Amino acid sequence: MTSTQTKPGAAHNDPTAGPRAGVAIKPPAPSYNRSRSRNKTSLYAHGEPMVWLTGGALAMCLLMIIGLVALIVAQGVATFWPGPVVRYQTLDGVRAGETTRLENYSPEDSVFERLPESSRAAARKMVADNGGVTGRRLVRIGNYEITGEHFAWVSDFEIAPGADAVSTPPWMLVVERLAWGRFYGEPVGVVIEGKLIPCEPAEAWKLFGEHHPAVRERWEQRRRLETGDIGVINHRAEQARLALRAVEMKYGKESPQWRAEHESFLKTEERDKAEFDRIAREIEALNNTNNGYKIVLRTADGTESTLGMADIVRAYPANQLSFAQKSVVYLSRWWEFLTDDPREANSEGGVYPAIFGTVVMTLIMSLLVVPFGVLAALYLREYAKGGILISAVRIAINNLAGVPSIVFGVFGLGFFCYIIGGGIDQLFFSAKLPSPTFGTGGLMWASFTLALLTLPVVIVATEETLAAVPGSMREGSYACGASKWQTIKRIVLPRAMPGIMTGMILAMARGAGEVAPLMLVGAVKLAPELPVNGVFPFFHPERSFMHLGFHIYDLGFQSPNAEAAKPMVFTTTLLLILIIAVLNLAAVFIRARLRRRFSSSQF
Amino acid sequence: MTRMTHKMPSKQDQPPTGHAVEGTASAEQPGASPVAIPEPVSNNRLAAIARGENVTSLTHDALKKEVPVVEVKNFNLWYGAKKALFDINMLIPKGKVTALIGPSGCGKSTLLRSVNRLNDLIDNIQIKGDMLLNDDSIYGPGVDVIELRKRMGMVFQKSNPFPMSIFENVVYSLRIDGERNRRTLEDVCERSLRGAALWEEVKDRLHESGLSLSGGQQQRLCIARAIAAEPEVLLMDEPCSALDPIATGKIEDLIQALSGEYSILIVTHNMQQASRSSDFTAFMYLGRVIEYGPTLDIFTKPLCRETEDYVTGRFG
Numbered sequence: 001m002t003s004t005q006t007k008p009g010a011a012h013n014d015p016t017a018g019p020r021a022g023v024a025i026k027p028p029a030p031s032y033n034r035s036r037s038r039n040k041t042s043l044y045a046h047g048e049p050m051v052w053l054t055g056g057a058l059a060m061c062l063l064m065i066i067g068l069v070a071l072i073v074a075q076g077v078a079t080f081w082p083g084p085v086v087r088y089q090t091l092d093g094v095r096a097g098e099t100t101r102l103e104n105y106s107p108e109d110s111v112f113e114r115l116p117e118s119s120r121a122a123a124r125k126m127v128a129d130n131g132g133v134t135g136r137r138l139v140r141i142g143n144y145e146i147t148g149e150h151f152a153w154v155s156d157f158e159i160a161p162g163a164d165a166v167s168t169p170p171w172m173l174v175v176e177r178l179a180w181g182r183f184y185g186e187p188v189g190v191v192i193e194g195k196l197i198p199c200e201p202a203e204a205w206k207l208f209g210e211h212h213p214a215v216r217e218r219w220e221q222r223r224r225l226e227t228g229d230i231g232v233i234n235h236r237a238e239q240a241r242l243a244l245r246a247v248e249m250k251y252g253k254e255s256p257q258w259r260a261e262h263e264s265f266l267k268t269e270e271r272d273k274a275e276f277d278r279i280a281r282e283i284e285a286l287n288n289t290n291n292g293y294k295i296v297l298r299t300a301d302g303t304e305s306t307l308g309m310a311d312i313v314r315a316y317p318a319n320q321l322s323f324a325q326k327s328v329v330y331l332s333r334w335w336e337f338l339t340d341d342p343r344e345a346n347s348e349g350g351v352y353p354a355i356f357g358t359v360v361m362t363l364i365m366s367l368l369v370v371p372f373g374v375l376a377a378l379y380l381r382e383y384a385k386g387g388i389l390i391s392a393v394r395i396a397i398n399n400l401a402g403v404p405s406i407v408f409g410v411f412g413l414g415f416f417c418y419i420i421g422g423g424i425d426q427l428f429f430s431a432k433l434p435s436p437t438f439g440t441g442g443l444m445w446a447s448f449t450l451a452l453l454t455l456p457v458v459i460v461a462t463e464e465t466l467a468a469v470p471g472s473m474r475e476g477s478y479a480c481g482a483s484k485w486q487t488i489k490r491i492v493l494p495r496a497m498p499g500i501m502t503g504m505i506l507a508m509a510r511g512a513g514e515v516a517p518l519m520l521v522g523a524v525k526l527a528p529e530l531p532v533n534g535v536f537p538f539f540h541p542e543r544s545f546m547h548l549g550f551h552i553y554d555l556g557f558q559s560p561n562a563e564a565a566k567p568m569v570f571t572t573t574l575l576l577i578l579i580i581a582v583l584n585l586a587a588v589f590i591r592a593r594l595r596r597r598f599s600s601s602q603f
Numbered sequence: 604m605t606r607m608t609h610k611m612p613s614k615q616d617q618p619p620t621g622h623a624v625e626g627t628a629s630a631e632q633p634g635a636s637p638v639a640i641p642e643p644v645s646n647n648r649l650a651a652i653a654r655g656e657n658v659t660s661l662t663h664d665a666l667k668k669e670v671p672v673v674e675v676k677n678f679n680l681w682y683g684a685k686k687a688l689f690d691i692n693m694l695i696p697k698g699k700v701t702a703l704i705g706p707s708g709c710g711k712s713t714l715l716r717s718v719n720r721l722n723d724l725i726d727n728i729q730i731k732g733d734m735l736l737n738d739d740s741i742y743g744p745g746v747d748v749i750e751l752r753k754r755m756g757m758v759f760q761k762s763n764p765f766p767m768s769i770f771e772n773v774v775y776s777l778r779i780d781g782e783r784n785r786r787t788l789e790d791v792c793e794r795s796l797r798g799a800a801l802w803e804e805v806k807d808r809l810h811e812s813g814l815s816l817s818g819g820q821q822q823r824l825c826i827a828r829a830i831a832a833e834p835e836v837l838l839m840d841e842p843c844s845a846l847d848p849i850a851t852g853k854i855e856d857l858i859q860a861l862s863g864e865y866s867i868l869i870v871t872h873n874m875q876q877a878s879r880s881s882d883f884t885a886f887m888y889l890g891r892v893i894e895y896g897p898t899l900d901i902f903t904k905p906l907c908r909e910t911e912d913y914v915t916g917r918f919g
């Protein structure tokens with residue numbers, strides 16, 4: 001083998017060998033050496049380092065992403081799990097509630113000054129023995145109207161000596177209320193139909209269980225009346241008032257037209273008044289009935305407090321629950337979280353309006369940005385003749401993606417809300433001025449703003465996929481006698497559809513997670529009404545709305561009860577991530593189906 | 604070039620005889636007369652072309668008897684500053700298969716794509732001269748290119764089925780004309796697929812993607828698409844170059860079957876293919892048509908030495 005290899009090599013080297021032959025040097029076998037050196041491929045040539053480099057980069061990314069998601073999932077999933085209520089006998093009193101967090105710290109000397117004189121020395125010694133560090137726990141003590149605090153720290157050295165200083169009293173109830181946060185206490189009596197019945201905790205709990213659902217049912221009914229029926233009446237009254245105002249602006253006050261309109265306005269008002277009174281009486285009756293049902297609770301330090309059953313969302317004896325019962329509480333909290341309105345400055349209750357707002361806004365945004373971006377990309381790629389101008393436009397679009405999102409918010413507020421919305425108000429809603437209709441932040445303007453924000457993503461993605469449509473397909477279409485637009489519509493766009501979907505997925509992910517611009521153009525802490533409801537015209541794009549991203553910011557940084565809001569930050573974040581994931585998965589699924597249609601068996 | 608002439612067997616040194624032949628511009632080129640073509644003239648011809656001089660092409664008399672479907676008249680084409688076609692004069696006969704052969708880069712595709720003005724899509728193109736499709740000008744002012752392309756079909760070197768069902772692929776040209784009648788579409792689809800010898804293979808899967816077919820089937824699908832609108836002329840640019848011998852055979856049979864009904868202009872690199880399936884052959888070199896005549900004559904007794912060298916595989 002080697003000898004046969006050498007021969008052509010030597011022959012190949014004839015020109016060089018020629019002159020050397022005179023010196024009678026045997027020609028070396030260069031090709032033999034060459035093949036040897038080729039066999040020894042270097043590590044670098046094998047690409048081994050690149051495998052490690054690329055793999056390492058991926059691993060780093062994964063690690064960070066998995067870490068973040070794991071943190072959110074762990075915290076978010078655990079939030080609603082009911083924990084025990086622990087009663088701490090401290091040196092200066094009693095604390096009872098749910099333990100939320102444990103940590104170690106080095107207490108300053110002033111901390112010990114607050115302890116009773118007699119136990120200071122012992123506490124100091126205990127901490128000093130432990131190297132100056134002591135553990136402490138954050139206890140959600142609730143009962144805000146009595147204690148004035150939602151949470152309290154209990155340090156190890158504060159706990160009174162004795163085996164029963166830390167206990168879990170079996171009848172401590174966790175009571176979630178509409179207002180004032182949670183309440184912890186043992187039931188010592190109930191009020192039923194106005195009559196106080198003092199009794200044992202077990203008996204009181206049983207009676208509470210019997211009457212609470214009916215009371216809550218009445219409360220729900222009252223809420224429906226208030227938001228639904230009275231809302232309709234208010235809406236009608238407002239319409240009538242606006243109609244009258246419009247006539248007044250057109251013909252002047254006391255004109256014949258105005259008189260006629262005024263007449264009908266008064267009639268409507270009268271009829272509505274009667275109906276309003278009827279509903280008010282109904283509400284009054286429900287309230288009166290509910291007021292007869294109360295529960296008397298005794299807190300850990302012996303104070304008794306009477307709570308109306310209607311104000312209690314959920315109560316459970318935390319220390320007696322079996323795993324199954326805990327699961328029921330857990331699921332019922334999730335259900336409330338997903339389907340109910342928020343309460344307690346958003347730190348309790350649900351986020352349904354925010355879910356709704358996020359999804360609707362994201363969908364409207366996609367509906368706006370995809371056609372718009374695709375059309376722009378089509379012009380850039382298919383119609384425009386290349387040149388400096390087009391290159392400049394392209395660079396500008398790419399740079400648009402780097403503009404801080406808050407700038408888009410400012411632009412949206414100035415242009416969409418004030419200029420366009422203000423103009424719309426002048427033209428169509430002048431009767432309602434000076435209170436704005438479209439002239440302020442709202443669902444529609446927020447969607448427009450985010451559509452603008454995500455436009456570069458769609459344009460760039462679409463342009464790339466248009467460029468990737470093979471020229472042979474276009475030529476085939478032209479050769480069949482198709483015009484440019486027919487070719488685009490029938491060949492280019494269908495073929496580019498998966499790529500356009502990719503652009504849409506990226507835009508949705510970007511838009512759904514955006515918060516800063518929304519603060520300016522319509523996302524609010526608490527929206528009184530959903531943008532979609534049963535009142536004509538059913539869809540109200542001018543309304544302000546709640547958004548999960550903004551909700552997270554609000555919970556994390558604006559909540560008066562920060563400790564209670566913190567776990568909700570995680571749950572809400574988890575939910576937002578899940579929603580974005582679901583929207584994306586839906587788009588990915590559609591894209592996969594499209595791809596399958598266009599994939600070729602040919603290579 | 605000189606090397607080439609040296610290698611020529613002596614028997615081919617004799618001037619071609621027996622065939623009446625005439626250069627399209629014999630007045631300017633006395634050497635075009637058959638008996639008068641001595642070997643040096645032949646050499647001068649290629650040398651002249653290489654120098655960029657005007658050289659007229661040899662067109663056999665047999666073509667005079669044919670009815671033209673496409674007539675190329677003094678056609679010149681520039682890609683930017685580079686001239687790709689030089690004074691092409693050709694008649695493409697009706698109902699016959701005409702093959703374009705020549706070494707790579709000689710302008711076959713350019714000429715073919717000029718017939719249906721597909722070159723218009725390229726920027727920086729310049730054209731002088733005209734073509735006629737059944738006596739209608741192709742490059743005249745005010746010609747509707749889209750209407751024009753509807754009268755021709757084209758099959759590309761690489762099969763390019765559209766990302767849609769087989770059915771929709773075939774009836775594409777009817778669709779863009781707004782045809783909605785289901786019966787008409789189905790009839791055309793079946794007829795075209797039968798015409799392209801594909802019907803039996805795909806009749807049960809008409810609504811599957813056209814991209815799910817094999818390479819040879821895809822090419823026949825493209826042929827079906829090209830003949831669906833009953834074009835006046837069918838242009839084929841190396842339709843078999845990406846196919847295996849069996850698929851090539853099928854497509855050659857198909858071309859045979861289609862000739863008579865359709866006028867076909869086909870570019871090919873495969874001499875056997877040209878000789879088997881075409882009626883007329885034009886040999887192109889560096890943007891000129893060197894010789895154009897009945898296939899049998901071009902392959903067995905060409906008038907030009909260059910043609911002979913090329914078809915026997917001595918150069919190119």
Ligand SMILES: Nc1ncnc2c1ncn2[C@@H]1O[C@H](COP(=O)(O)OP(=O)(O)OP(=O)(O)O)[C@@H](O)[C@H]1O
Nearest residue numbers: 682685687705706707708709710711712713714725
């Ligand atoms: N779009 C273009 N721009 C500039 N020059 C081009 C373009 N297309 C073709 N040419 C040039 O025109 C000449 C003819 O090209 P053409 O594609 O017609 O050759 P061909 O005979 O089809 O070759 P092949 O057998 O390899 O397909 C070539 O020299 C080529 O470089």
Ligand SMILES: [Mg+2]
Nearest residue numbers: 711712713840
């Ligand atoms: Mg070609």
